[in-house]
Amino acid sequence: MTAVRTLADLTGTFATRRGVLLRDSLLVIAGSMLVAICAKIQAPTGPVPMTLQPFAVLLVAAALGSRRGALAMLAYLAQGAVGLPVFALPPYSGLAYLFGPTAGFLLGFVPAAYVVGLLSERGWDRRFLSAIAAMSIGQVIILAMGFFWLSIGQGTSQAFATAVAPFLLGDVFKILLAASALPLVWRWVRDPQSSSR
Numbered sequence: 001m002t003a004v005r006t007l008a009d010l011t012g013t014f015a016t017r018r019g020v021l022l023r024d025s026l027l028v029i030a031g032s033m034l035v036a037i038c039a040k041i042q043a044p045t046g047p048v049p050m051t052l053q054p055f056a057v058l059l060v061a062a063a064l065g066s067r068r069g070a071l072a073m074l075a076y077l078a079q080g081a082v083g084l085p086v087f088a089l090p091p092y093s094g095l096a097y098l099f100g101p102t103a104g105f106l107l108g109f110v111p112a113a114y115v116v117g118l119l120s121e122r123g124w125d126r127r128f129l130s131a132i133a134a135m136s137i138g139q140v141i142i143l144a145m146g147f148f149w150l151s152i153g154q155g156t157s158q159a160f161a162t163a164v165a166p167f168l169l170g171d172v173f174k175i176l177l178a179a180s181a182l183p184l185v186w187r188w189v190r191d192p193q194s195s196s197r
Helices: 017-039 053-064 066-081 095-099 103-121 128-154 156-163 165-190 192-196
Strands: none
Touching (some): 017 053, 017 066, 053 103, 053 165, 066 095, 128 156, 128 165, 156 165
8 A cells, every 4th residue: 555645645545557557547637637627717917818727737736746747737738739729828729839928837837746746745735834835836937937938039027027927916826725725635634524513
């Protein structure tokens, strides 16, 4: 029996290697689908819309762990690259989308998920303050990659105004929301009766 390091590890004990592979595959696909759904929940803020995607990336990464979280983000990017309408802006899919204005953010999902997942495997998602720290680190990775990508074509001041400044307040809210949810879930998992009290 493997140690429980993430919420995904609580999804059952699988006796065979094939069973573990099936479970992990389903979790990765479910994580990528959540990110795709959250791409459609957005507020217009210019060439880069404010979506719930970062919230989903951070939550999926913390729940799945480093390897499965990063794979879920790679699956999400692959789904969009092959033509599934999973991205936030028209044309909503295609390989060329991964070279557009949101490419830095999208590519930042992978390392952000890996890092947040790694921190969660070390228990950072079980307490509010450490969960805030883990989510903040992941969000900084996403913003930094989005900023870097846009600064290549727009310059640093314009990229900051486009890719960082409009998102700061919303990102704080998303971090607090994700950091609040995870310790509550862990508390419920440890003591299911506490939810009915």
